[in-house]
Amino acid sequence: MPRARLTPVSVTEAGAALIDEIGLEKFSMGLLAERLEVKTPALYKHVTSQADLVHRIAVRAMAEFADAIRDAIQGRAGSDALATGAQAMRTYVLEHPGQYAVGDAAAARATGPDDPIIPAVKRVVASWAAMLRGYHLDSSQEIHALRMLRSALHGFSTQEAAGGFQIDASVDNSFTWMINFLDRGLHDITATATAATTTRTPPPGGH
Amino acid sequence: MPRARLTPVSVTEAGAALIDEIGLEKFSMGLLAERLEVKTPALYKHVTSQADLVHRIAVRAMAEFADAIRDAIQGRAGSDALATGAQAMRTYVLEHPGQYAVGDAAAARATGPDDPIIPAVKRVVASWAAMLRGYHLDSSQEIHALRMLRSALHGFSTQEAAGGFQIDASVDNSFTWMINFLDRGLHDITATATAATTTRTPPPGGH
DNA sequence: GCGCATAGTTAACGTCATTAGCCTCCAGTT
């Protein structure tokens, strides 16, 4: 049995892959050790606890997620940036459901400003904010549009990943429909920018 | 120590309350037994396993959730029904985060058509569908609008419940803003019903 | 008052996270 096989990074990577395959509930140190062809206690030479390992996975996941969103939006603007970024998010969640779930949970209960997941979360928010800038929203509405976008994309992606959409046909169509809906609405806000912002905009007279 | 104190229902109710307080991760049979002033194995006289108990909690939660949505929408239509139903959902999730999470998870992996959670899920969907009918959408778009609505409301509520919105100020405003945005968009679809449905509707000429 | 079905109890087992203590391999020194 040769030495120097595992490192904190390699353990984290293997854990990330495993958590995508079997989910956080079934994830265990024993399973990960087995996959690494090592006995369970060996893992503790590289991570201090299961909680520590999961947090490392979360940080790594959020960083990769931030990269994916940034790369998708890069060089695009407006509707194009929205559609591409949204698809990138959906793809990431579908391909890495466990990592996304863990990253999202860790971000929500991030301890302090020194938690290494915070920069990654900030990069995600910055990407979405940059994307929204293409719609020239009133600055007072940006925070609301951002939260709506996060909510809609997060909700759709996680429900799809969890198998929450019964008729699996046309989920693609539903997603693009939603993106079109959001895009149209964001454009209309800009178009009616001088009207009241907190009350409903009257429907346009016709097409 | 008198007899005949616990029942499957009372155990489920106590479990539901506990899971809201401490979350699914920290939930354990030992803690629930302690709260019921009983030793752990006593619970197994009323539920067959922890998985069984959690599933009972899920079914109960989904039924109560369905009731809340139905009651909120009852007797209302259009924008009013949307706003009230959405607030009812948000309130339920914020007040019962553990139960909602468990119910949602159970619904996603519902085994067969004989799973008792299915009727409850169907009632929820029926309520949303009835609400959407007030917007007179093209029938081909209903499924997409429904999924978008579920995604947005689910995403917003769960992220808020998890503490995912950093600046906690104005979360109320963000929610009503989102509801207004969705309402406006749904009205606009109806107004431009004869135009192409899968491509973006051109922005209205002006206000 | 008597029995018995049932709710609850104690004891025990298996699994998992975690820790302690040992062992062994290999890098760098000589």
Next chain:
DNA sequence: AACTGGAGGCTAATGACGTTAACTATGCGC
């Protein structure tokens, strides 16, 4: 090439938790 020290892996043990088995006691129907 032998020496050594530290790092990485292993076995054994502990404690929490889910679960089962076997026992006990209680209160309802006769």
